[in-house]
Amino acid sequence: MTTTTSKIIIVGGGFGGLFTALELAGVGEATLINDEDHFLFKPMLYEYLSGEVEAWHIAPDCRELLDGKAGFVRGVVEAVDLDARSVRLANGRSMPYDVLVFAPGATTNFAGVPGAEQFALPFRALDDANHLRRRMTEVLDRIAPDAAPQDTREALTFVVVGGGASGVELSTKMADLLRDAVKRRALRGEPRVVVVEMADRLVPGMGEEIRKYVEDALEETRVEVHTNTRVVKVGADSITLDHNQRQTEMRTSGVVWVAGVRPSPLLETLNVERDRRGLIQVEPTLQLAGRPEVFALGDIALYPDVTPILAGTAQLAFQQSHLCAQNVRAFIEGRELKSKHFVELGEAVSLGTQHAAVLTGGKAIGGPLARQARFALYTARLPTWQHRLRVGASWFFEGTTPRPLQPLGF
Ligand SMILES: Cc1cc2nc3c(=O)[nH]c(=O)nc-3n(C[C@H](O)[C@H](O)[C@H](O)COP(=O)(O)OP(=O)(O)OC[C@H]3O[C@@H](n4cnc5c(N)ncnc54)[C@H](O)[C@@H]3O)c2cc1C
Numbered sequence: 548m549t550t551t552t553s554k555i556i557i558v559g560g561g562f563g564g565l566f567t568a569l570e571l572a573g574v575g576e577a578t579l580i581n582d583e584d585h586f587l588f589k590p591m592l593y594e595y596l597s598g599e600v601e602a603w604h605i606a607p608d609c610r611e612l613l614d615g616k617a618g619f620v621r622g623v624v625e626a627v628d629l630d631a632r633s634v635r636l637a638n639g640r641s642m643p644y645d646v647l648v649f650a651p652g653a654t655t656n657f658a659g660v661p662g663a664e665q666f667a668l669p670f671r672a673l674d675d676a677n678h679l680r681r682r683m684t685e686v687l688d689r690i691a692p693d694a695a696p697q698d699t700r701e702a703l704t705f706v707v708v709g710g711g712a713s714g715v716e717l718s719t720k721m722a723d724l725l726r727d728a729v730k731r732r733a734l735r736g737e738p739r740v741v742v743v744e745m746a747d748r749l750v751p752g753m754g755e756e757i758r759k760y761v762e763d764a765l766e767e768t769r770v771e772v773h774t775n776t777r778v779v780k781v782g783a784d785s786i787t788l789d790h791n792q793r794q795t796e797m798r799t800s801g802v803v804w805v806a807g808v809r810p811s812p813l814l815e816t817l818n819v820e821r822d823r824r825g826l827i828q829v830e831p832t833l834q835l836a837g838r839p840e841v842f843a844l845g846d847i848a849l850y851p852d853v854t855p856i857l858a859g860t861a862q863l864a865f866q867q868s869h870l871c872a873q874n875v876r877a878f879i880e881g882r883e884l885k886s887k888h889f890v891e892l893g894e895a896v897s898l899g900t901q902h903a904a905v906l907t908g909g910k911a912i913g914g915p916l917a918r919q920a921r922f923a924l925y926t927a928r929l930p931t932w933q934h935r936l937r938v939g940a941s942w943f944f945e946g947t948t949p950r951p952l953q954p955l956g957f
Pocket residue numbers: 558559560561562563564580581582583586587589590591592593622623624625650651652653670671713811813844845846847859860861862863864895
């Protein structure tokens with residue numbers, strides 16, 4: 548293998564794949580394959596929902612980011628043949644590789660709950676946020692100006708399933724957006740945003756320093772928290788909950804499912820050993836055992852000694868991409884490969900449209916200042932310095948004010 552002619556295929560243009568591709572630019576014939584034309588900075592999808600950021604800020608075009616230094620193919624990879632060393636795309640095209648970097652990420656896990664896949668909204672992509680925003684606006688548009696407060700509250704009942712960081716960030720954002728819209732439209736009553744969590748507390752893995760800000764934000768935005776509660780069924784306009792073996796049905800205008808993920812279904816086409824959650828066990832070098840030419844990272848990979856809090860996060864995939872690019876290069880050049888101990892880089896949660904909480908270097912801050920700090924922190928983590936510069940300038944000069952839920956047709 549040579550550094551100029553080796554064919555490197557990277558599957559998945561997310562935190563693992565895109566950042567690996569950017570670092571591998573100029574090494575061999577590297578090609579990134581992604582099913583969307585853009586990368587997505589998922590931690591800011593909540594801000595996209597509220598209009599605090601625009602699509603181009605958090606979802607830059609892959610071709611523009613790679614700038615011709617690596618190839619890009621927009622397509623869905625349908626199967627990987629590890630023996631033949633090739634990937635097959637949904638359009639029938641086969642692409643051979645000398646080295647494969649596998650990073651197709653995860654997808655929503657509806658956990659087999661009846662009706663969940665059909666009726667609940669996922670929240671992982673730009674389109675998911677667009678659908679949710681549209682749903683909230685349509686419901687608001689249907690409320691008569693003289694509706695009684697209890698009718699407004701019933702119409703504006705939304706349920707977020709999953710009380711992890713995603714559930715908290717999403718529910719506080721939705722509550723602020725809906726309350727603002729009720730006020731602007733001079734409606735009587737209040738929205739009702741409910742978070743449902745099976746465990747006995749929200750964000751179980753979160754440190755105590757930051758938890759206080761989370762709890763205050765939930766109270767301030769008047770998000771209703773149901774812990775020790777299991778979702779039994781989701782319907783077109785209802786959700787059935789079980790708490791202490793008592794079932795209740797709640798009418799709702801929308802259920803958003805952020806209760807868990809499972810690895811990309813593409814893994815099912817791979818003939819490799821996986822753990823009970825379906826993750827691929829990788830070597831400390833990110834290689835697959837017995838397949839030194841295959842590297843896997845991000846949400847699909849089970850890496851030795853990663854803490855449960857760090858597993859399945861962008862900060863892990865991002866750190867792994869650096870090791871992956873280094874090791875792919877070393878593998879092609881016949882040099883020794885490295886391993887790494889990955890660390891937590893801190894926490895930053897968005898809390899409604901005006902606040903956030905940030906934990907860095909063991910110190911937590913909250914409120915509007917933390918919201919600014921979160922923007923600054925995330926600007927620094929966007930791909931490529933050119934994109935960081937454009938986005939930073941836009942946030943600095945044009946601001947990050949939320950976009951209200953205007954009536955449709957405006
Ligand atoms: C709403 C939300 C908020 C989050 N917030 C945070 C946070 O604040 N902090 C944090 O650390 N983590 C956060 N995460 C988790 C984080 O985004 C993931 O852990 C991270 O994206 C994993 O990186 P990855 O490269 O494995 O997968 P991804 O970034 O998901 O990238 C996978 C890519 O592969 C593409 N793909 C999938 N299948 C195929 C196929 N068959 N063919 C071609 N392309 C394919 C996908 O479209 C995607 O572009 C959040 C996740 C979500 C959904």
